[in-house]
Amino acid sequence: xxxxxxxxxxxxxxxxxxxxxxxxxxxxxxxxxxxxxxxxxxxxxxxxxxxxxxxxxxxxxxxxxxxxxxxxxxxxxxxxxxxxxxxxxxxxxxxxxxxxxxxxxxxxxxxxxxxxxxxxxxxxxxxxxxxxxxxxxxxxxxxxxxxxxxxxxxxxxxxxxxxxxxxxxxxxxxxxxxxxxxxxxxxxxxxxxxxxxxxxxxxxxxxxxxxxxxxxxxxxxxxxxxxxxxxxxxxxxxxxxxxxxxxxxxxxxxxxxxxxxxxxxxxxxxxxxxxxxxxxxxxxxxxxxxxxxxxxxxxxxxxxxxxxxxxxxxxxxxxxxxxxxxxxxxxxxxxxxxxxxxxxxxxxxxxxxxxxxxxxxxxxxxxxxxxxxxxxxxxxxxxxxxxxxxxxxxxxxxxxxxxxxxxxxxxxxx
Amino acid sequence: xxxxxxxxxxxxxxxxxxxxxxxxxxxxxxxxxxxxxxxxxxxxxxxxxxxxxxxxxxxxxxxxxxxxxxxxxxxxxxxxxxxxxxxxxxxxxxxxxxxxxxxxxxxxxxxxxxxxxxxxxxxxxxxxxxxxxxxxxxxxxxxxxxxxxxxxxxxxxxxxxxxxxxxxxxxxxxxxxxxxxxxxxxxxxxxxxxxxxxxxxxxxxxxxxxxxxxxxxxxxxxxxxxxxxxxxxxxxxxxxxxxxxxxxxxxxxxxxxxxxxxxxxxxxxxxxxxxxxxxxxxxxxxxxxxxxxxxxxxxxxxxxxxxxxxxxxxxxxxxxxxxxxxxxxxxxxxxxxxxxxxxxxxxxxxxxxxxxxxxxxxxxxxxxxxxxxxxxxxxxxxxxxxxxxxxxxxxxxxxxxxxxxxxxxxxxxx
Numbered sequence: 155x156x157x158x159x160x161x162x163x164x165x166x167x168x169x170x171x172x173x174x175x176x177x178x179x180x181x182x183x184x185x186x187x188x189x190x191x192x193x194x195x196x197x198x199x200x201x202x203x204x205x206x207x208x209x210x211x212x213x214x215x216x217x218x219x220x221x222x223x224x225x226x227x228x229x230x231x232x233x234x235x236x237x238x239x240x241x242x243x244x245x246x247x248x249x250x251x252x253x254x255x256x257x258x259x260x261x262x263x264x265x266x267x268x269x270x271x272x273x274x275x276x277x278x279x280x281x282x283x284x285x286x287x288x289x290x291x292x293x294x295x296x297x298x299x300x301x302x303x304x305x306x307x308x309x310x311x312x313x314x315x316x317x318x319x320x321x322x323x324x325x326x327x328x329x330x331x332x333x334x335x336x337x338x339x340x341x342x343x344x345x346x347x348x349x350x351x352x353x354x355x356x357x358x359x360x361x362x363x364x365x366x367x368x369x370x371x372x373x374x375x376x377x378x379x380x381x382x383x384x385x386x387x388x389x390x391x392x393x394x395x396x397x398x399x400x401x402x403x404x405x406x407x408x409x410x411x412x413x414x415x416x417x418x419x420x421x422x423x424x425x426x427x428x429x430x431x432x433x434x435x436x437x438x439x440x441x442x443x444x445x446x447x448x449x450x451x452x453x454x455x456x457x458x459x460x461x462x463x464x465x466x467x468x469x470x471x472x473x474x475x476x477x478x479x480x481x482x483x484x485x486x487x488x489x490x491x492x493x494x495x496x497x498x499x500x501x502x503x504x505x506x507x508x509x510x511x512x513x514x515x516x517x518x519x520x521x522x523x524x525x526x527x528x529x530x531x532x533x534x535x536x537x538x539x540x541x542x543x544x545x546x547x548x549x550x551x552x553x554x555x556x557x558x559x560x561x562x563x564x565x566x567x568x
Numbered sequence: 569x570x571x572x573x574x575x576x577x578x579x580x581x582x583x584x585x586x587x588x589x590x591x592x593x594x595x596x597x598x599x600x601x602x603x604x605x606x607x608x609x610x611x612x613x614x615x616x617x618x619x620x621x622x623x624x625x626x627x628x629x630x631x632x633x634x635x636x637x638x639x640x641x642x643x644x645x646x647x648x649x650x651x652x653x654x655x656x657x658x659x660x661x662x663x664x665x666x667x668x669x670x671x672x673x674x675x676x677x678x679x680x681x682x683x684x685x686x687x688x689x690x691x692x693x694x695x696x697x698x699x700x701x702x703x704x705x706x707x708x709x710x711x712x713x714x715x716x717x718x719x720x721x722x723x724x725x726x727x728x729x730x731x732x733x734x735x736x737x738x739x740x741x742x743x744x745x746x747x748x749x750x751x752x753x754x755x756x757x758x759x760x761x762x763x764x765x766x767x768x769x770x771x772x773x774x775x776x777x778x779x780x781x782x783x784x785x786x787x788x789x790x791x792x793x794x795x796x797x798x799x800x801x802x803x804x805x806x807x808x809x810x811x812x813x814x815x816x817x818x819x820x821x822x823x824x825x826x827x828x829x830x831x832x833x834x835x836x837x838x839x840x841x842x843x844x845x846x847x848x849x850x851x852x853x854x855x856x857x858x859x860x861x862x863x864x865x866x867x868x869x870x871x872x873x874x875x876x877x878x879x880x881x882x883x884x885x886x887x888x889x890x891x892x893x894x895x896x897x898x899x900x901x902x903x904x905x906x907x908x909x910x911x912x913x914x915x916x917x918x919x920x921x922x923x924x925x926x927x928x929x930x931x932x933x934x935x936x937x938x939x940x941x942x943x944x945x946x947x948x949x950x951x952x953x954x955x956x957x958x959x960x961x962x963x964x965x966x967x968x969x970x971x972x973x974x975x976x977x978x979x980x981x982x
């Protein structure tokens with residue numbers, strides 16, 4: 155089947171899930187959760203094939219780890235589906251309703267977007283996460299997973315489709331592209347008459363390719379160059395904890411800190427001890443000239459380091475003159491993902507909150523909190539680093555639009 | 569100056585208007601309103617040059633009417649600017665704020681988008697409307713008006729820039745492209761590193777050209793093929809009034825009705841009288857076979873008529889079997905702009921509201937109400953007929969994004 159045919163079928167089936175009651179949608183999700191467990195052997199067997207193939211193809215161990223499904227990870231997928239079931243249904247919610255001077259009642263109602271294309275890579279749990287969010291928000295999807303996970307994805311898609319069918323809804327609302335060649339992506343992003351949105355989840359090159367060639371609007375998540383700024387009025391104990399957590403707790407993810415900015419007036423009391431903490435955790439530091447006065451073992455930072463998303467135990471460190479220079483640095487080198495200030499000073503906290511326009515701006519908290527689950531959205535479809543439609547972690551609400559509903563009594567315009 | 573340079577200057581200046589207080593922004597708007605009146609002779613003189621050139625170039629009278637500025641129209645522009653001044657400032661508003669189980673306080677704050685490109689045609693008042701909305705929402709804009717209005721636009725832009733300067737803000741937040749050749753549009757829509765959004769306001773071919781070639785997200789307003797469905801349970805008096813108003817009150821605009829759908833059970837009592845009303849107003853009817861049984865003088869409708877946006881005193885009329893066929897028709901031929909049902913039946917009203925996913929869905933009201941001003945948004949930037957970011961009339965809120973703000977007390981993730 156061509157991608158266009160898959161998308162056409164999805165579009166034709168989508169009104170069925172749009173009309174389904176919340177109860178019915180939750181029943182489908184519960185059935186998926188149940189069948190993921192009942193069919194765990196089948197899932198794990200298919201996943202073993204993927205892992206075997208990956209090893210044959212010389213795929214690295216980090217990728218194989220992302221690919222792997224075992225009972226623990228299946229339980230994780232089940233938990234995620236159950237969470238989506240427990241969230242309120244966004245569809246049909248009226249977010250405001252006002253009476254106009256002429257008596258017309260005007261409100262806005264949440265509706266599903268329609269059909270959404272999602273392009274992703276090795277992790278097969280994305281198939282389940284996205285399907286669950288789509289079902290709950292009454293959208294159809296066209297999924298294109300990575301070639302490495304194809305056997306796992308085929309079984310997972312079957313589990314999902316069976317659950318949808320069992321509730322009398324067409325399983326075509328979940329379209330899955332079995333041919334993982336790049337041409338199918340090109341085909342997908344030209345379907346502006348069928349898809350409302352395309353979400354590429356993966357490396358920067360995939361996202362750039364999709365953005366530059368798509369006729370369908372794209373939800374962009376370019377990268378996370380997250381900063382923590384330790385202000386001169388920082389509480390040092392909070393600063394040590396936050397800067398350790400933001401860098402080390404899970405360095406491979408997009409909300410980990412990549413650059414540490416330190417106010418010059420606190421550098422002497424903060425940097426020597428902080429660098430010792432990092433040393434214990436094997437974090438490589440790349441510092442500006444002033445940083446290297448306090449941390450002799452830090453490597454010199456180059457201009458490229460300020461732009462870098464290391465996703466590793468490496469950290470760029472810069473001492474700044476004041477909060478203005480910190481904000482300037484973030485605006486110039488940041489990626490609009492997540493930036494935090496550590497300070498006890500009210501005015502500086504408010505300035506940082508108001509003047510830094512990243513998708514998440516934090517005071518005295520680790521950048522690692524920038525996440526749909528931590529914000530109370532349940533699962534997330536992605537983290538948008540551009541401002542249109544959704545900005546930051548995007549959950550069920552991001553998969554909806556607001557239409558205007560107008561109630562009159564024979565009103566005409568004069 | 570190249571379009572890139574204009575946009576770069578706008579981007580560099582935008583933080584000034586982002587930081588400006590609501591009072592300061594309103595002062596700028598009041599100053600614009602005042603100077604539009606003080607400098608009305610200068611404005612009208614420059615407009616006369618445009619009109620002279622248009623006449624020389626054999627431009628039609630409808631276009632010349634759109635182009636024309638006189639004291640009455642200047643008063644209209646002033647009223648529009650004053651209305652924007654009177655609206656609440658969207659920037660800095662926190663739309664929700666929740667305490668998470670771990671004590672983190674997580675909210676969402678409205679922020680300006682940044683720099684927005686607007687491409688428009690003959691009407692010079694758009695220059696003033698867009699500038700006012702941009703200033704109030706703390707955005708910078710790059711404007712590209714039509715060549716016909718270039719002299720008027722240059723003076724209007726000068727009035728706006730002078731008012732901005734007089735409050736100590738850089739006038740570069742309003743960028744204006746003086747060269748009206750098509751190449752400058754191509755240049756603008758490739759500036760994905762500087763512009764957050766492009767809004768083409770004009771004919772369908774302009775919008776298609778921009779959509780297909782833009783790397784910047786586009787707010788699309790394709791066309792308005794609006795329907796009124798007269799249900800079998802319609803109150804006939806309301807139906808006559810609404811169907812007259814929706815077609816005749818201002819046929820040249822996008823929220824005028826283009827197709828009338830009539831339930832077969834009410835056709836006999838509704839169509840003969842309704843057609844007489846239309847006849848008096850010189851409305852040409854193009855009907856389906858059944859329609860023509862009741863209205864002998866109606867021309868036969870072809871398949872193309874169901875897709876047509878006439879913007880004129882022409883109306884396509886179709887008798888349908890039931891509400892399902894009406895909804896199907898709207899989904900197939902409609903443009904997601906505005907559709908209305910006339911009915912006294914509760915269940916049919918709710919079905920129409922829930923199942924028709926156009927940007928405005930109405931019960932017992934004329935489609936002509938679909939408009940930012942009528943909905944209480946003040947002026948509008950445009951009417952989006954695609955669901956992403958904004959759907960339907962788009963006012964100040966549509967020019968903003970929501971960033972996440974997080975307040976912690978040394979919180980780290982475990």
